[in-house]
Amino acid sequence: MAQEVLIERDGGIVTVTLNRPERLNALTWAMWESVRDAFIALEAEDDVRCIVLRGAGDKAFAPGADIAEFAGLRSNFEQARAYGQLMHGTMRAIADSRHPTLALIRGICVGGGLELAMLCDIRICGESSRFGVPINRLGVTMGYPEIAALIKLVGRQVALEILLEGRVFDAAEAKEKGLVSRVVPDARVAEEAHAAARRIAAGAPLVNRWHKKFARRLEDPRPLEGKEFDEPYETFDTEDFRQGYQSFLKKETPIFRGR
Secondary structure, eight states: OOOSEEEEEETTEEEEEEOOGGGTTOBOHHHHHHHHHHHHHHHTOTTOOEEEEEESSSSEEEOSBOGGGHHHHSSSHHHHHHHHHHHHHHHHHHHTOSSOEEEEEOSEEETHHHHHHTTSSEEEEETTOEEEOOGGGTTOOOOHHHHHHHHHHHOHHHHHHHHHHOOOEEHHHHHHHTSOSEEEOGGGHHHHHHHHHHHHHHSOHHHHHHHHHHHHHTTSOSOOOHHHHHGGGGGGGSHHHHHHHHHHHHTOOOOOOOO
């Protein structure tokens, strides 16, 4: 059996691939575990600059969970709760990643596939990509963490429109709703996504991680404290800052080492 989640490295760029193209990358229990474990492991690696999440092939990012597993793994309350806890652990691993994350989306991206993609920092899709959460057709509800992530991304009104209608819609509408960051011609999705990943990787990694941390903190309603206001200035004591501004003055390309 082919490995259902692949991890590939290109310098500081790590690509995590959902690898069941014969089933449009439908997500199995084992795949949820593998994606979770991959993001947890990558969290500890300082040399990672960007994580790209994608589906194998050009027909789908993922259509959601593999319905064939429902009879054995999601057929009652206890099984569904265990499955949901696994999903939420995977979602947290992506959402909490200190590294920049990017979803490369080709083809279908619905249900659980969309839940994974929407947790990435940037989502780049092709013009023929399709999106939606048609789980009310299955008699299945979306859990609180997924709904919270969807509302955070598109707002309550649009989130409920997506959930209540259960409609699958095109990339242009997904862009209008705020589900994706960028829509490009199908033939250029991988090129555009990897170019974006290279631009991210070329930046100072400490700065990218700080920006993610600051953005996450600003979602917390608690007022910032004095020491938190000072944290952005810590970058001026880093080697990356010295490398960055000296390279700028010399008109050279900086080499950031993350320290």
